[in-house]
Amino acid sequence: MAARAELAALLLVAVAVGVAAGFRPGPPPPPVSEDTLEKVAASLEMYVDLLPQMPKVLGYSLKSGHPTPTHLTIGMYQKKWKFHRDLPATTVFVFGPSAESATFPGPTIEALQGVPLWVTWENHLPDRHILPWDPTVPTAIPRSGGVPTVVHLHGGVHPPQSDGHALAWFTAGFRERGRAWTTPTYAYPNAQSPGVLWYHDHALGLTRANLLAGLLGAYVLRNPALEAPLRLPSGDAFDRVLILADRSFYADGSIFMNRTGDNPGVHPEWQPEYFGDAVTVNGKAWPFLPVARRRYRFRVINTSNARFFNLSLSNGLPFHVVGSDTSYLPRPVAVPHLLVAVSETFDVVVDFSASATPEAELLNTAPYPFPDGDAPDRLNGKVMKFVVEPPEKVCDDDHSRVPARLLDYVKVGGEEAVQRRYIGLYEYEDKATGNPTHLYINGKRMEDPATETPRPGTTEVWEVINLTEDNHPLHLHLATFQAVRVRGIVGLEEFKRCMETLYDAVRCGVGRHAVGEEVAVPEHERTWKNVVKMPPGFMTTVVVKFLMVETGRSYPFDATAEPGYVYHCHILDHEDNAMTRPLKLIK
Numbered sequence: 001m002a003a004r005a006e007l008a009a010l011l012l013v014a015v016a017v018g019v020a021a022g023f024r025p026g027p028p029p030p031p032v033s034e035d036t037l038e039k040v041a042a043s044l045e046m047y048v049d050l051l052p053q054m055p056k057v058l059g060y061s062l063k064s065g066h067p068t069p070t071h072l073t074i075g076m077y078q079k080k081w082k083f084h085r086d087l088p089a090t091t092v093f094v095f096g097p098s099a100e101s102a103t104f105p106g107p108t109i110e111a112l113q114g115v116p117l118w119v120t121w122e123n124h125l126p127d128r129h130i131l132p133w134d135p136t137v138p139t140a141i142p143r144s145g146g147v148p149t150v151v152h153l154h155g156g157v158h159p160p161q162s163d164g165h166a167l168a169w170f171t172a173g174f175r176e177r178g179r180a181w182t183t184p185t186y187a188y189p190n191a192q193s194p195g196v197l198w199y200h201d202h203a204l205g206l207t208r209a210n211l212l213a214g215l216l217g218a219y220v221l222r223n224p225a226l227e228a229p230l231r232l233p234s235g236d237a238f239d240r241v242l243i244l245a246d247r248s249f250y251a252d253g254s255i256f257m258n259r260t261g262d263n264p265g266v267h268p269e270w271q272p273e274y275f276g277d278a279v280t281v282n283g284k285a286w287p288f289l290p291v292a293r294r295r296y297r298f299r300v301i302n303t304s305n306a307r308f309f310n311l312s313l314s315n316g317l318p319f320h321v322v323g324s325d326t327s328y329l330p331r332p333v334a335v336p337h338l339l340v341a342v343s344e345t346f347d348v349v350v351d352f353s354a355s356a357t358p359e360a361e362l363l364n365t366a367p368y369p370f371p372d373g374d375a376p377d378r379l380n381g382k383v384m385k386f387v388v389e390p391p392e393k394v395c396d397d398d399h400s401r402v403p404a405r406l407l408d409y410v411k412v413g414g415e416e417a418v419q420r421r422y423i424g425l426y427e428y429e430d431k432a433t434g435n436p437t438h439l440y441i442n443g444k445r446m447e448d449p450a451t452e453t454p455r456p457g458t459t460e461v462w463e464v465i466n467l468t469e470d471n472h473p474l475h476l477h478l479a480t481f482q483a484v485r486v487r488g489i490v491g492l493e494e495f496k497r498c499m500e501t502l503y504d505a506v507r508c509g510v511g512r513h514a515v516g517e518e519v520a521v522p523e524h525e526r527t528w529k530n531v532v533k534m535p536p537g538f539m540t541t542v543v544v545k546f547l548m549v550e551t552g553r554s555y556p557f558d559a560t561a562e563p564g565y566v567y568h569c570h571i572l573d574h575e576d577n578a579m580t581r582p583l584k585l586i587k
Ligand SMILES: *[C@@H]1O[C@H](CO)[C@@H](O)[C@H](O)[C@H]1NC(C)=O
Pocket: 032, 033, 034, 037, 258, 259, 260, 261, 262
């Protein structure tokens, strides 16, 4: 098979480069079994650590009360972090204004719509990685050691030079730089509407390891003039970011990442999906938060490598979803449970005044891998606990509300689309083991020339066809998009065989095949998103806007500059190997 021969050649090159480059693995880990890892997680008593509030860094300065643009320097440091009262401190890679103040997750950057922010991201990481990585997946491998990193602001609408292209990586002191590197200082115009974004590492082939190590943090964009009239719960105590991440730990506190690939002959270390036994929120395993009998706003960000969360509250309180990814919904939608894909975010209000119980556990029921994998167990089926004040302490100074209407953006439309593209998601298996070896989009590698080349200011329709067994959360940089139709594929085997030969949806008769069962897009996902879940065996039609959805106008910067953007699956283990393609806007 051509793809296989090509892959083998690629691997040989990667291994040769790795060896020649003095590829430095971390120190060998102690041997460990799945049982031991589960025991470590099970030994951690739930709900003993208070949910941390990450430090806030202002992305603007207040000169005589007037917000003005500012320039921040945020570094990446190796340090120790306590994930649980009873777990020894863990070595992590984390963001912070200084080594002392760096946290897991990093500080929450608060920016204002219309006030640009510059950030110089500095790499202060040591020569060796604390986690395994695999030189046989396309990877940034510096000649002189060090940990390559580059920062992507997820959900950000910003110029390509500031997008954190996978090949714009750099090592400590900018000693070595990837070939797409252009600048140490990133510009965030903050022209887009208010919402929750998050920043994280995006280095070629290392994203899964760098995020597992802790290189991630929240970025909240606000617009008081627009948002204050909504009267959603506000202020640091009542408007909180919840960053979910699953991790497995060795008994000595170190983060566990399996060093043995499922197909060690092909990829000695790469595994198709990372699932941790412990669920952490804001850097603590199963924390608790005392809450008053009033409304709270939670901005839930799923930063797990591969775990989906199907969240619900044990006392039956609903989530009033007010936004998803970086956009508000037109009106709130109350749901009893919330399915959060990797890197997807939901902005919800919970009203604890209605709680019939003194406690509310945040539970997870999503199978892993999603949707056909194992059911969550007594460990990863729990996320955190809210401890509700007694009923006699009803809070009468809660002036917040769940408003009837939120914010509006340009209509989804779709008729104005200038281009229809078919995007096929493929997984390749090792014939002998049946285990996945790699995943591609449209059968193409990341380094193959860009085929998705939209023009700024336009709308396109993308038909995303899942030919694998997983649900892949697709993420586009720069653009926002939303699913308008999810249709089953009939005659799947025939269609799949054809697609794996021709890689051409039209010639494979997509019109005949994508006529199956139609699944409704949930109401709370009908807004401008930057991650859309792509269920397997379905063709999902998405309308993609390469423009500002607030105004319908094109971008206030040159989106066609080098090095361009990317789009990819946000299961990090897939993204790294190599479900990623360039997204190059053209004039
Ligand atoms: C690591 O992966 C290998 C290969 O899939 C597997 O046999 C082993 O059980 C895994 N180890 C743990 C601790 O999960």
